[in-house]
Amino acid sequence: MSVQSNDQTASPAGIRTSEKPLGRDDLARLVARDIKPGSFVNLGIGQPTLVSNYLEPEQDITLHTENGMLGMGPEATGDQIDGDLINAGKIPVTELPGASYFHHADSFAIMRGGHLDICVLGAFQVSATGDLANWHTGAPDAIPAVGGAMDLATGAKDVFVMMTLLTREGISKLVETCSYPLTGIGCVTRVYTDRAVFLTGPDGVEVRETFGCTLEELQDMVPVPLRAASAAGS
Amino acid sequence: MLNFVDTVGEAVAGIKDGSTVMIGGFGNAGQPFELIDALMDCGATGLTVVNNNAGQGDQGLALLIKEGRVKKMICSFPRQSDSWHFDAKFRAGEIELELVPQGNLAERIRAAGAGIGGFFTPTGYGTMLAEGKETRILDGRGQVFETPIHADVALIKAFTADGKGNLVYRKTARNFGPIMAAAAKHTIVQVSGIVPTGGLDPEIIVTPGIYVNSIVKVA
Numbered sequence: 001m002s003v004q005s006n007d008q009t010a011s012p013a014g015i016r017t018s019e020k021p022l023g024r025d026d027l028a029r030l031v032a033r034d035i036k037p038g039s040f041v042n043l044g045i046g047q048p049t050l051v052s053n054y055l056e057p058e059q060d061i062t063l064h065t066e067n068g069m070l071g072m073g074p075e076a077t078g079d080q081i082d083g084d085l086i087n088a089g090k091i092p093v094t095e096l097p098g099a100s101y102f103h104h105a106d107s108f109a110i111m112r113g114g115h116l117d118i119c120v121l122g123a124f125q126v127s128a129t130g131d132l133a134n135w136h137t138g139a140p141d142a143i144p145a146v147g148g149a150m151d152l153a154t155g156a157k158d159v160f161v162m163m164t165l166l167t168r169e170g171i172s173k174l175v176e177t178c179s180y181p182l183t184g185i186g187c188v189t190r191v192y193t194d195r196a197v198f199l200t201g202p203d204g205v206e207v208r209e210t211f212g213c214t215l216e217e218l219q220d221m222v223p224v225p226l227r228a229a230s231a232a233g234s
Numbered sequence: 235m236l237n238f239v240d241t242v243g244e245a246v247a248g249i250k251d252g253s254t255v256m257i258g259g260f261g262n263a264g265q266p267f268e269l270i271d272a273l274m275d276c277g278a279t280g281l282t283v284v285n286n287n288a289g290q291g292d293q294g295l296a297l298l299i300k301e302g303r304v305k306k307m308i309c310s311f312p313r314q315s316d317s318w319h320f321d322a323k324f325r326a327g328e329i330e331l332e333l334v335p336q337g338n339l340a341e342r343i344r345a346a347g348a349g350i351g352g353f354f355t356p357t358g359y360g361t362m363l364a365e366g367k368e369t370r371i372l373d374g375r376g377q378v379f380e381t382p383i384h385a386d387v388a389l390i391k392a393f394t395a396d397g398k399g400n401l402v403y404r405k406t407a408r409n410f411g412p413i414m415a416a417a418a419k420h421t422i423v424q425v426s427g428i429v430p431t432g433g434l435d436p437e438i439i440v441t442p443g444i445y446v447n448s449i450v451k452v453a
Binding site for chain 1: 361
């Protein structure tokens with residue numbers, strides 16, 4: 001299978017860049033390719049963590065983990081495991097040359113102060129104008145837990161979401177208005193799904209590319225108006 | 235006034251019922267387990283506890299919650315796969331929860347230590363965690379007013395202290411330690427090692443001793 005790079009001109013006719021929907025790893029590979037060299041990046045817990053597997057050394061990406069580190073390396077194994085060196089998912093990790101440690105207020109100042117270039121998050125729903133819902137189902141018996149999700153959503157320069165386009169019941173997670181409790185308003189800039197890459201903003205939703213469907217077929221799945229992205233700015 | 239004490243029991247002896255206690259740590263990294271065990275043994279109850287989480291498994295903060303000693307949790311991420319003691323108390327209505335976005339939690343603790351009366355931040359604007367709070371549009375963005383979190387006592391873990399109470403930490407175990415040390419009226423630190431005054435390079439000190447009241451070395 002081939003995944004095309006982002007900077008390719010996407011004409012409406014050539015918007016389908018894969019014959020099949022993308023799997024989780026193909027999607028992670030695509031996100032990794034779209035991260036500009038030299039970026040400072042925070043990868044959320046879950047599917048976004050897969051992106052780190054596809055970052056190339058020559059991209060020179062610095063990973064931030066909100067519990068207090070820049071320059072996070074891969075997951076620790078064997079003798080590398082050190083209880084004092086964990087990521088935001090509380091998984092033991094490693095440090096890369098040039099890493100730094102800082103306390104929690106400094107770590108969130110990095111996020112809240114707009115210093116991070118990109119954060120990649122999972123989502124329950126994203127609205128047509130980039131509202132994000134990813135922390136709470138709102139179910140009456142659910143114990144709410146927010147962690148750093150709201151800080152990441154409002155602080156990073158670009159917020160990328162990775163999710164499946166449809167729920168198990170076949171309902172679009174890209175929606176006109178989020179029905180789940182919000183994490184942030186108008187914060188999401190791109191949505192990477194198994195069926196398409198969407199660019200969200202105040203003017204609505206553009207489709208950069210589709211996987212295994214045409215734009216028309218995609219429109220049938222999604223309850224918000226879609227248009228093909230112009231090549232510039234994608 | 236700085237004291238070096240011999241046991242964790244002595245270190246926590248002054249903690250009274252109804253105190254607000256900050257406990258350092260993110261997950262198990264930086265969690266002062268020995269001090270929490272001593273707090274358990276000393277009997278103080280009706281506590282308000284400030285921590286990122288609400289206890290894991292069957293140790294530390296989780297046991298304090300299980301035993302009904304915590305009246306209220308102020309935290310960002312109570313729900314975990316192994317937070318069963320908190321979950322049970324919460325569902326039974328036996329513990330109060332103030333849920334705070336993690337960056338707001340850190341900044342509210344920092345603000346307390348820095349003598350700041352409150353601050354506006356975009357984090358949480360337009361969400362249910364901002365309900366009832368003052369908001370303003372600043373620099374074109376909706377922002378929420380957040381107040382400092384003060385505490386009577388902080389229990390934290392550092393790596394090494396010197397004779398003046400200056401502290402250094404280890405890797406991501408640093409997390410909430412430095413800001414909690416500054417935010418509490420009385421800061422109790424467990425360390426892995428103590429060196430004589432002058433034994434730490436002043437350039438690398440993370441928490442200056444002015445914030446520290448009691449130090450105990452644990453094995």
